[in-house]
Amino acid sequence: MKVVKFGGSSLASGKQVEKVFQIVVSDPKRKVVVVSAPGKRSSEDDKVTDLLIECARLCLQNKNPQEKLNTVIERYEAIAQELNLSEEIINDIQQDLQTRLTSDKRNPDKFMDLVKASGEDNNAKLVAAYFRKQGVEAHYVNPKEAGLFVSDEPGNAQVLPESYDQLFSLRARSGIIIFPGFFGYSKEGEVFTFSRSGSDITGSILANGLKSELYENFTDVDAVYSVNPFIINSPKEIKELTYREMRELSYAGFTVLHDEALVPAFRAGIPVHIKNTNNPNAPGTRIVYERDNTNGPVIGIASDKGFCSIYVSKYLMNREIGFGRRLLAILESYGLSYEHTPSGIDDISIILRENQFTSGMEEEIIDRIKTELDADEVVIEHSLALIMVVGEGMRHNIGTTARASKTLARTKVNIEMINQGSSEVSMMFGVKEIDEKRAVQALYEEFFAAVTV
Numbered sequence: 108m109k110v111v112k113f114g115g116s117s118l119a120s121g122k123q124v125e126k127v128f129q130i131v132v133s134d135p136k137r138k139v140v141v142v143s144a145p146g147k148r149s150s151e152d153d154k155v156t157d158l159l160i161e162c163a164r165l166c167l168q169n170k171n172p173q174e175k176l177n178t179v180i181e182r183y184e185a186i187a188q189e190l191n192l193s194e195e196i197i198n199d200i201q202q203d204l205q206t207r208l209t210s211d212k213r214n215p216d217k218f219m220d221l222v223k224a225s226g227e228d229n230n231a232k233l234v235a236a237y238f239r240k241q242g243v244e245a246h247y248v249n250p251k252e253a254g255l256f257v258s259d260e261p262g263n264a265q266v267l268p269e270s271y272d273q274l275f276s277l278r279a280r281s282g283i284i285i286f287p288g289f290f291g292y293s294k295e296g297e298v299f300t301f302s303r304s305g306s307d308i309t310g311s312i313l314a315n316g317l318k319s320e321l322y323e324n325f326t327d328v329d330a331v332y333s334v335n336p337f338i339i340n341s342p343k344e345i346k347e348l349t350y351r352e353m354r355e356l357s358y359a360g361f362t363v364l365h366d367e368a369l370v371p372a373f374r375a376g377i378p379v380h381i382k383n384t385n386n387p388n389a390p391g392t393r394i395v396y397e398r399d400n401t402n403g404p405v406i407g408i409a410s411d412k413g414f415c416s417i418y419v420s421k422y423l424m425n426r427e428i429g430f431g432r433r434l435l436a437i438l439e440s441y442g443l444s445y446e447h448t449p450s451g452i453d454d455i456s457i458i459l460r461e462n463q464f465t466s467g468m469e470e471e472i473i474d475r476i477k478t479e480l481d482a483d484e485v486v487i488e489h490s491l492a493l494i495m496v497v498g499e500g501m502r503h504n505i506g507t508t509a510r511a512s513k514t515l516a517r518t519k520v521n522i523e524m525i526n527q528g529s530s531e532v533s534m535m536f537g538v539k540e541i542d543e544k545r546a547v548q549a550l551y552e553e554f555f556a557a558v559t560v
């Protein structure tokens with residue numbers, strides 16, 4: 108059997124839901140269908156999840172969410188009308204939203220998760236109703252009833268290991284299971300969501316729990332491209348990737364799959380297949396343990412903005428036992444997570460996402476590093492982009508780093524820092540945000556101009 112996940116773009120309208128139905132029934136092995144909330148119908152449109160977040164925010168500020176709420180309901184209404192579903196489903200959704208929006212707000216983060224999760228929950232009910240209307244046995248299954256338990260971290264939940272065994276029993280159910288993505292329940296029975304785009308994670312958890320032969324992830328592109336299609340027009344499609352390569356690429360900016368979504372499938376050895384709802388006959392991209400290494404050293408180039416670096420230098424830092432630990436402990440005390448720590452003999456840089464800083468935090472941190480660690484220099488550099496060049500072939504190829512840095516030099520992009528991943532399947536270049544696009548374009552030319560991926 109197969110677990111199939113459809114993203115928000117695949118469920119944005121009635122026409123899209125019809126495509127989803129056709130895809131599911133065309134293969135009897137497609138037993139479990141994980142759905143997201145309706146996404147954007149066009150680039151100017153809103154995602155239902157974003158509208159729900161806005162509704163919850165307004166409620167928390169004691170403001171009237173009615174206008175936003177109406178827009179959410181209109182989205183479901185439009186889908187239901189296109190699919191000729193009865194009014195009843197919309198009444199149920201309306202009632203469900205009212206109940207959630209008038210629930211306990213003493214813990215704002217929990218309230219937010221309860222409202223956010225309604226996007227997928229109500230959509231799963233709607234999709235199940237449509238499948239039944241088409242004469243197919245289909246059942247909405249609630250994550251609590253199925254045993255999908257998660258940690259109680261609002262907006263960032265993690266699956267609890269015992270869930271996997273519980274989910275296995277779903278195999279025995281008759282018909283097609285329509286399962287809402289993006290959230291689970293804590294042991295206390297409260298709703299907690301994964302981080303944004305987390306329906307990908309739900310699909311992978313179910314694939315693992317149900318020991319599925321394949322996890323198919325349907326989205327709105329024909330394949331994972333070797334570079335973000337917003338940076339290069341029609342980039343080369345990737346046919347096959349290893350889990351390690353995809354994990355690095357999704358973490359570094361390939362938003363087509365949530366970066367945490369591979370782990371459950373990987374642990375159970377389940378291949379992941381990315382496919383296009385709008386073009387299901389396209390071969391798509393397979394993510395597997397091992398692949399043939401015939402494409403050259405690099406399989407993909409990802410990039411992301413919004414980073415900063417805390418540069419710390421101190422003469423004889425190399426001899427000072429515990430310096431790194433004490434430096435990271437300062438960041439830990441502010442709840443900051445870091446991405447990379449390239450270092451030299453007397454200096455170290457900590458790379459982190461700059462949106463984690465609250466006002467005044469930066470000055471305090473500089474001050475503490477200077478006084479507590481007696482550092483000679485502490486400088487925070489903002490507006491950095493990280494470019495990740497990824498490929499299993501890099502391990503066996505000499506000179507890939509040299510090729511990449513020469514290319515950036517030729518393009519007149521200054522490299523602020525370099526980090527060769529210890530896994531040897533990636534190398535990272537830090538550049539100024541304004542140089543990101545040019546840098547990625549030049550690297551793409553260098554590594555992909557004459558290559559089949």
Ligand SMILES: Nc1ncnc2c1ncn2[C@@H]1O[C@H](COP(=O)(O)OP(=O)(O)O)[C@@H](O)[C@H]1O
Pocket residue numbers: 113114115116117143146304325326327328330331332333334335336360361362363364
């Ligand atoms: N390297 C890449 N390959 C394919 N798509 C990418 C890549 N990098 C970013 N994307 C973006 O990911 C999008 C699909 O992910 P997402 O919007 O989350 O879809 P869904 O609605 O199916 O969850 C694509 O439309 C594309 O814009």
Ligand SMILES: N[C@@H](CC(=O)OP(=O)(O)O)C(=O)O
Pocket residue numbers: 113114115116143144146154156157226288289302303304305306307
């Ligand atoms: N709807 C949620 C979860 C999700 O996975 O959505 P999508 O499949 O549209 O990325 C979000 O927007 O974060």
